[in-house]
């Protein structure tokens with residue numbers, strides 16, 4: 001039976017594969033081919049809005065590189081030459097591969113052999129002529145950019161014209177503790193951002209939430225704008241988004257999306273500092 005793939009369906013196992021999952025992405029405006037390194041649902045952070053089921057603290061498990069290669073080649077053939085779009089009733093206007101996004105159920109840069117995985121994906125997508133037309137994106141919380149293997153991976157990502165979407169939800173230690181359950185200091189965030197931007201094109205992705213107290217939120221926004229004002233690191237774009245789907249964390253009931261007007265207002269303040277900004281609500 002055919003199944004409809006919509007912009008709200010982000011199931012990791014819709015194609016029945018271990019590492020590859022298709023998403024019709026509102027953000028990208030077409031098919032985004034997700035690659036999940038964290039098949040064990042493990043991350044070194046625990047964001048209150050995280051939509052990973054049964055999230056645990058930890059790193060990505062060992063990668064079966066042979067299986068990754070088989071799955072990626074098989075899936076790309078299905079999309080490029082097979083009946084993938086018909087089978088999943090993908091709307092005509094979305095029948096284009098917008099990107100291959102390394103975005104999984106945890107922090108992908110925690111994978112052992114991360115650089116090898118980036119090379120493998122880049123090589124296959126180039127051979128199958130998906131790159132350079134489609135983008136290569138790494139969605140990361142940026143916390144492991146100081147590691148040599150991660151930096152090697154970013155250099156390879158850059159070779160394939162890739163881009164890092166670097167998560168910065170808060171630039172205060174209190175905010176990161178409450179929103180991301182991370183003890184990372186702001187100095188560390190900044191130095192990791194510098195490393196990322198130096199090695200590969202980097203955009204910021206920031207989730208705006210109605211979660212903290214009104215005063216905390218006000219302080220957070222002031223600190224974020226100040227951070228961008230002082231910033232000397234090259235940032236391609238700031239991508240603001242809010243909750244589109246329910247969190248699977250215990251805090252779920254305490255979270256609300258931020259309304260479009262508030263997001264646009266904040267975006268305008270960021271634009272005034274000279275940055276490009278996108279808003280997805």
Ligand code: SF4
Nearest residue numbers: 043045046047050106
């Ligand atoms: S960094 Fe991503 S995967 Fe990890 S807890 Fe946060 S939202 Fe979930």
